[in-house]
Amino acid sequence: MAKHATPLLDELEKGPWPSFVTDMKRQAETHPECWDILGQLELSYKDKITHWKHGGIVGVFGYGGGIVGRYSDVPKRFPGVEHFHTVRIAQPSGLYYSTKNLRGLMDLWDKYGSGMTNMHGSTGDMIFLGTRTENLEPLFWDLTHNLEQDLGGSGSNLRTPSCCLGESRCEWACYDAQDVCHHLTMHYQDEIHRPAFPYKFKFKFSACPNDCVASIARSDFALIGTWKDDIRIDQAAVKEYIAGNYPANAGAHAGRDWGKFDIKKEVLDLCPTGCMWMEGGELKIDNAECTRCMHCINVMPRALKPGKEKGATVCIGAKAPILDGAQFATMVIPFLEVSKENEYENVIDVIEQVWDWWMEVGKNRERVGETMQRVGLPTFLRVMEVEALPQHVKEPRSNPYVFWREEEVEGGWQRDVEEFRRKHNA
């Protein structure tokens, strides 16, 4: 029996898309606090403002993050959400689950929480949505002792890393994104659980430039798979596409009649560098001119494949607008080997080069992308011990306000005006 009337939310039970309201009402049968979630949300729908108080600092001993505290501003009306903390649970790389593991986690949340979750938070964590302070330690105890897994990150630290599904189910993966993601998550447990940074820092791992985990937009450190040799072409398969026997783009446009596949129109003419052509019935690619954008491979997955010499490009500094405007990550290292053999030592070296510097010079609540802007890319490249390359810019600067370091200029900067006057009277 509904504890509060929810006429506005009831409207969201209509329509074909699965309704969170219907789902929450079902859960309320065993977790009555869900009625209070609905009740308070209904009040927000009426008042058109949030009814959560500002902030909230809760957690478990030993960690400086992992749980987001939250309190209702109308606890008397909705006692079930007086405390409504969310617990971030570290998710397996690639978001695969066994039902055994998921059921274990759900039993845990059944015991200690509201019964509602987010699958998943934008950073990747499994989110347990809503519990009381006194439940946090017992929940953490059972999570670590019975399910042998851990919390995710929150605060000014390394947040929970995440990845695309990589080699597990994609023919385009240029490195094992799941394995790197897991390895570095384990390697940096201390940095995840105990905030030691000027601000938050995120890793994301996409195994090719399609960037299915949006690393270039949503991580301070983005590792994006690529290759440095030639795209592999199966000419027989190219002919099958031209003949219409294989669906273009793996059938992604099958719902509409776009006419017969036209390799010139759909591939050659859309190549951003124009480095492809047909010759004697064969597809040719001038790989030296290819920027590895993935378009031709996306359109003809059975005929074209990334090269065999695989690795990744390192891009650094993406962030949302606050404070100085949104940033995509900037390409810093064009190609890095990503090898399980050396336990990703070279990836770790790059990360720690960024951290050693940013932890010193980063201002309070300054994302690394903003620190890069403040000091300038040339300075950052020197920090990273990377040579300045034309690939680092979309275009060279157009203003002439160029800094030179004193040691770069013959004779240095210490000059005597008297000396100058001997040749040039005032």
Place this chain on the structure above:
Amino acid sequence: MGYDPNNPMEGRITDLGPRHYSEMLPPVIAANKGKWDYHEILAPGVLVHVAESGDKCFTVRVGSPRLISIEYIRELCDIADKYCKGYLRFTTRNNVEFMTDSKESCDALIADLKGRTTKFPIGGTGASITNIVHTQGWIHCHTPATDASGPVKAVMDDLFEYFGSMVLPAQVRIALACCLNMCGAVHASDIAILGIHRKPPMVDHGRITGVCEIPLAISACPLGAIKPAKAQVDGKEVKSVQVNAERCMFCGNCYTMCPAMPLADPDGDGIAILVGGKVSNSKSMPKFSKLVVPFLPNTPPRWPETVQVIRKIVEVYAKDARKYERIGEWAERIGWEKFFEKCDIPFTDKSIDDYRLAYDTWRTSTQFKFTKATAAYTSK
């Protein structure tokens, strides 16, 4: 033995990290990892991956509201136990994927899912509108200017036909953030729904010194609109701040830092629409989304104004864009002036950038197209 509050560090286990991903892989995935040959979309929401070994993995993708209950997840587990050897996964856009190694069990799975009304709608593949990446809204956050789950449900109901079909020129990524912290992907999505405020914060002088580190609130402002000030509370002088309303653009970052500067408002708050962002490198470089509709009101429970604008953009794009063209690529090819005209969106000065590097976004050229917008300058 369980947690003992009198000996909190006793028996404590830390730094375990997540479970290893290899425990979670369906057998056909574990056996063929790194050895996939190609894939195909068999129908909306249904994929097959073919391994070098000849093994096949069939995947059925279903939409989910992201905010889901234990019971919902247990139902997913029941389905996975029945058809998928006890494994399933979630996508980076919060869809659910069931995988099987045979066509027969895939077909049985699909029939079962379809039998459960639209609780588990199949789709989200290829040139479709897939799930909306979104945030907490009024369900859990303290800084939102709009709700998340409600507008997402309203928009997905309206665009439902595009989730289970593949009729668009390219995939359309919609994202929602309930404030301009932009948790998630709003700054790089084809269509972005963004909660915005339009009134400066109030200053709670009675509380500010107790709850706020004032220099942090001052430095939280991107436009330097906050300065230290003295205020009178009950005849006593207290340290506080003053907000220069002329310089404030209502970002709310001071409230994030200082509980004594709330700014939420039922009439002031609402939604802005941005379009044309993308993340992938395919053809064009990644693009930021651009602001095309500066304000739509918060109209719970179904946000009809927002739903209507988004449908209009999707329909015009679907009709006008070329195959493989993302919304941003289309808008740039035809020119933003044509985008506004075709989508019938009134252009306002709010879409003209006036923040720091704004100049680079102004038109320093005589190349433009005459549209309805220039009519006043072309008629006699």
